[in-house]
Amino acid sequence: MNKTEREQLKHNEAADAIVAASSYLSRYGRTLGLAAVAVLLLVGSVAGYRAFKARAEERAQAQLAAAVEILNAPVAQAPAPGLAPTPPAPGTYATEAARADAALKQLLATAEGFGNTDAGIRARYYAASLHAETGRVKEAADLYTQVRDAAGASTLLGRMASLGLASMQVRQKQFDPAIKALQELAQRRDGPLPVDAVLVQLAEAYQQAGRAAEASQTLQRVVDEFPQSPYAADARQRVEALQATAKVS
Structure with missing residues (x-):
């Protein structure tokens, strides 16, 4: 829906509410005058809230774009041996870490300032x-x-x-909640996430948890169910390695 269509929709909604309030008032008389006024005030409040929300989303999008620009900014080259480092050029960061810290600061500011907007949620991600x-x-x-x-x-x-x-939980050795979440995600074949990628992460969680047999079975699913997957070749090699380890032990 383009901007013109959105504005027309807002206009139609407000007009319909006003017409309905006027019709109701003419039918039941002046005793309901205050109620009609309340309806009109409500329409104005809704329109005002929508306008405020749209402005907040625009500001959040601008701040998010600034953070992405920082992430894409160049990093200064290290000086040649024996030469003193020079200050980075404008728009350039001295190190990858400095660039990441600057982007993180901008992202968190966007998330905290516009947490209920789509851009604010993406910034948090x-x-x-x-x-x-x-x-x-x-x-x-x-x-x-x-x-x-x-x-x-x-x-x-x-x-x-x-x-x-789930990935962070595995790194913290919180295997049970991570495995449960990944199992649920892997069952959603009609969802937006590629199931083969989820299965690879689930296999990694099993392996980190010491459940090698389940890791091997999960990787075999990638090989069997997703033969064209970019993960299939690596999954096959890992299955062979896990099976070889199981035979030795």
Whole structure:
């Protein structure tokens, strides 16, 4: 729906409410005048809220775009041996870590300032991913949980957050909740997540938990059910390695 259509929809909704209120008032007389006024005020409040929400989403989108721009910014080259380092050029970061920290700060500001907007929820997800990449597992797990709850567990972003949370739980050796979540995600074949990728992560969770037989069975599913998967060749090799280890033991 384009902007013109959205504006027309708002106009039609408001007009319909006003017409309905006027008709009701003419039928029942002045005793309901205050009720009609209340209806009109409610229409105005709804329209005002929608306008406020749209403006908040626009600001959140702008802040999220700024964070993405930071993530895509160049990193300064290390100086040649024997040469003193020079300050990075404008828009360039001295190190990967400095760039990640700057992006994380912008993402968290967006998430905290616009937490109920779509862009704010996405910013929180990206912040969780940055925490995960830099080894801040607990912080990542907390943010993934917030994203799942805010976006809804059945949405694409909610399921991606559940996948990220399970990965963090494995890294914290919280195997049971991670395996349970991954099993549920793997059963949703009509969902937006590729099941083969979920199965690979589930197999990793089994293996980390010391459940080698279940890891092998799960990887074999990738080979059998998804032969064209980019994970199939690696899954086959891992199955062979696990089976060889089982024979030795």
